[in-house]
Amino acid sequence: MPGSIDKRSRAGLFRDRLAQGMAVRGITQSELARRVGVDRSTVSQLLGDGSARLPNAQVAAECATALGVTADWLLGLTDRPERPQDLLAAALTITEAPRALIDETIFGWHREAAGYKIRHVPATLPDMLKTPEMMEWEYAPQLGAEAAAAIAASQERLAWMRQARSDYEIALPLHELAAFARAEGYYAGLPAALRLAQIDRLMDLNDQLYPALRLYLYDARRVFSAPVTVFGPLLAVVYLGRHYLAFRDQDRVASVSRHFDWLIREAAVGAREVPAQLQALRDRIG
Numbered sequence: 001m002p003g004s005i006d007k008r009s010r011a012g013l014f015r016d017r018l019a020q021g022m023a024v025r026g027i028t029q030s031e032l033a034r035r036v037g038v039d040r041s042t043v044s045q046l047l048g049d050g051s052a053r054l055p056n057a058q059v060a061a062e063c064a065t066a067l068g069v070t071a072d073w074l075l076g077l078t079d080r081p082e083r084p085q086d087l088l089a090a091a092l093t094i095t096e097a098p099r100a101l102i103d104e105t106i107f108g109w110h111r112e113a114a115g116y117k118i119r120h121v122p123a124t125l126p127d128m129l130k131t132p133e134m135m136e137w138e139y140a141p142q143l144g145a146e147a148a149a150a151i152a153a154s155q156e157r158l159a160w161m162r163q164a165r166s167d168y169e170i171a172l173p174l175h176e177l178a179a180f181a182r183a184e185g186y187y188a189g190l191p192a193a194l195r196l197a198q199i200d201r202l203m204d205l206n207d208q209l210y211p212a213l214r215l216y217l218y219d220a221r222r223v224f225s226a227p228v229t230v231f232g233p234l235l236a237v238v239y240l241g242r243h244y245l246a247f248r249d250q251d252r253v254a255s256v257s258r259h260f261d262w263l264i265r266e267a268a269v270g271a272r273e274v275p276a277q278l279q280a281l282r283d284r285i286g
Contacts (some may be wrong), residue, residue, distance in 0.1 A: 011054050013076040015047055021067035021074070035066040095244045105244065107157045109231050115165045116232025119260045123227040123239055125180060125198070126170050128158045129205050134198045137190060162205070166232075168213045171263045173220040181281040192285055199282045206274060217269035217277060223262065230257050 022032060029047065033040040036059060046055060046063075054075070055063065064071040072078045095105055110118065120126060124138070132151055140147040161168075179185045181195060206215055218225075227239035236256035238245040247253055269277050 010076050014054060014060075014074055017069075017074050017076070018063060018067075019047055021063075021069050025067055027066065032063065032066055036062040093246045093248075095246060097239060097242055097244045107161075109229075109235060109237065109246075110157075110161050110164070110166070113166060113231035113234055116234065117167045117169065118232065119169045119171075119230040119257065121171050121225045121228050121260070121263070124176065124186060125202075126172070127154070128161050128168070129170075129202055131194075131198050131201045133194050134201075137194060162209065162213075167211075168209075169216065169260070169264070170213070171216045171218055171225065171260065171267065173225075174217050174268060175220055177217065177277075177281055181284055195285050196282065199278055199285065203275060203278045203282070206278070210271070214271040215274045216264055216267040216271055217274065218263050218266055219268045222268075223266045225259065225263055228256060228259070230260055 022028070027035075029043045030040050033043045036043070038059060042059075054060075057071075060071045060074055064074055067074075070078065097103075097105075125134070127135070130138075132155060135151045135154065136147060139150070143150050180187045180190070181199070183190045183192070183195065187195075202215075206213060229237045229239075230253065231237070233250070233253060234248065236247045236253045238247075238256075247256065
């Protein structure tokens, strides 16, 4: 908002925005006067047509607090009515994350971003590419009796995601696939038959969906990434374990997207070479 607005014009802008804020909040003149601590006649004067009166700083601040906006917005010093804490709350949210599978929150983000490119660094193998048997082995200890129903629901959501208009780029560390193939670390005790079926699933889906689905493998000794998903220009989500840390402001989404660009540039195995890498892993399993 230009700083050269004269007093009468600024008073008119204050009057219009005060009335707008009251209408949005459903606050009457009497209610606003009570919250601000002034007479109703004072509020009437501020709202009166043709009035060139601007309130003092305290009254402007109290009006802003009562309406949930900033005094700068009421006075025409900015075009953003949101308070800094409200902007932060809208731009950054912390959401509880279940241990397993595609929950309603994740699925909602995928639907919101339908048509945009979705870029993903998973915590383990990507859920959208897992076999039902792999999901059961991985998640049944946490889900218990609810495992079958949860897996069935997730399969439907994952099928929707694979058929959506979004392109998917997925970056995995090389050691994750190597540990999976050898049944080491996180994958200790994973039967060979299940590993073979999962590798076949990865190969089949990569073949069917490429180039809408592109896999990249990076060397974690050279580059590193926490589990993160970028939903087009809309949202960037970091997986913390028990919670998702979700950013919606453009600067942070762009920053996380640049991080993913870096992973792709530094990938040890590009999307075109992934099938050969998966075949080599399958050969090791036998």
